[in-house]
Amino acid sequence: MSNQPKHFNKTRIAPTPSGFLHVGNVLSFIITAALARKHGSKILLRIDDLDRARVNQQYLQDIFDTLNFLEIPWDEGPRDVKDFEDNYSQLHRIPLYTHALKQLRDEHKIYACTCSRSQLNAGDECLCMNKNIALSTENASWRLITKASTVLQVKNYNGDIIKSKLPGEMHNFVVRKKDGFPAYQLTSVVDDLFYGVDLIVRGEDLWPSTLAQQELAMLLGKPQFSEIVFYRHPLLTEEGNKLSKSAGATSVRYLRESGKTPADIFMLIAGMLGIHESITNWEQLGELVSSQS
Incomplete structure (x- = not known):
């Protein structure tokens, strides 16, 4: 990028209340806040709560407890x-998601799938696209018809345009789940467009989702999504494994209840990144990490 920082209008912190937040989530939040400050953008707190089977009150409360404890701001x-729950739950935006799904249905860009998760996890090939299963079939998900040959473009934070094809595991991905709720890839695209987000910070593990969402936006006729800039950061790992939401030793809730201060948590994250400077607040850590890109 040029020496003059680009202005972004809005970025977002988008946790899912399906477990207690861990230090890996905090790293993403810190980078988001640091880049927002650098580029003069607003920070949106957008909570993805349509996985209704896993959402509960203690995980929702944990999001606010974590952000407030670490003094990470949002606008x-x-x-x-x-x-x-009264004003921002994704349940309030169901009409927007339904409109997008209707468009995909009317334009014949989806098909119904009755494969079970166990079948797919076992490596069985999904042949539902050729079965002409009615979209109204009970307990059927809706899958997007993707093309393996499509070259997708993503604007990278450093100014590059990354060109890539959709990875194999994302071909014909689900846009509506078997429970009738819209799936993550669709709600994320719709929400980012609805709120006017133009800078997204994500861990490297979500690169396949970034490509899937570019394809979905293209099929929805939303070229403005391709103008969003993406910043990818490395993942924190524990014994070589990606961190997961839990009540374990890397959850902020556990660390807070164990008497750790915000500075202790920032130093823990810094150490996991190989940074050995003294860190006392999120601003210091965010500046150090974001300036490395």
């Missing part, structure tokens, strides 16, 4: 659980 979005 737009809910201030507490009640505000979220």
Whole structure:
């Protein structure tokens, strides 16, 4: 990028209340806040809560507890659980998701799939696209018809345009789940466009999702999505494994209840990144990490 920082209008912190937040989530939040400050953008808190089987009140509360404890700011979005449920839950945006799904259905860009998760996990090939299963079939998901040959373009934070094809595991990905709720890839695209997000910070593990969402936006006729800039950061690992949401030793809730201070948590994250400077607040850590890109 040029020496003059580019201005972005809005970035977002987008946790999912399916477990207690861990230090890997915090790293993403810190980078987001640091880049927002650098580029003069607003920070939206957008909580993805349509995985209704896994969402519960203690995980929702944990999001606010974590952000407030670490003093990570946000400018737009809910201030507490009640505000979220009353005004910001994705349930309030169901009509937007339904409209997008209707468009895909009317334009024949989806098909119904009745394969079970166990079948797919076992490596069985999904042949549902050729079966002409009615979209109204009970317990059927809707899958997007993707093309392996399509070259997708993503704007990278460093100014490059990355060109890539959709990875194999994302071909014909689900846009509506068997429970009738829209799937993550669709809600994420719709929400980012709805809120006017133009800078997204994500861990490297979500690169396949970034490509899937570029394809979906293209099929929805939303070229403005391709103008969003993506910043990818490395993942924190524990014994070589990606961190997962849990009540384990890397969850902020566990660390907080164990008497750790925010500075202790920032130093823990810094150490996991190989940074050995003294860190006392999120601004210091965010500046150090974001300046490495």
